[in-house]
Amino acid sequence: MKSFKLIVGAIGLTIFLFALFFVLEFVKISRLKNEISQKKDRIEEARHAEKRIEKLQKDIDELEEASSYVDEMIPHDEQGILNMLEKITLLGTNNRFKGIEFNYADKQPVQGFVQESSQARAVAVRMKFEGEFVKIVSFLRDLMNLTTVISVDRVAIERGESILPRQQATITLTTYLY
16 A cells, blocks of 8 residues: 555656646746737837838938929029029020120018018029020020029110120029028
8 A cells, every 4th residue: 555655646746746847838838928929019010110111201202302392492502593593504505695794692681471580582693695686585484494483673685786686685683592
């Protein structure tokens, strides 16, 4: 009987140890499943964040494109004015104008259509050149198609006997710095 108790005790101890290890492994597996679930949730959040980042980058690209278009329309500095004058000179050269000259100066700060805190100011540009009347009209049409905001304030055309068939033209423009 002693050996029977010993065998039953050994079997009981084995079952107890097996149950203990089983419970410990079950707890470990449950914890690992929980970690896996949390990591899957984090991966899903990262995927959603990535999609939001892609959308935000697309929005940023669109805003930068719009900003560059506005920058082209209204220059920020003297270089923007010089770039505009370069485009106007190219238009004049394409229309075979002779003796193209520019003078420009700041006007008063712009008031009324912009906020008080803005730094917008008008810049007066005077352009003198010689060209044929038909080419002058074509030039004015091309001038209105430039992306830079320009107002033609005054056009003066004088006929000079020494330069016929060309005519002396003076055009006063206003553009804006912002």
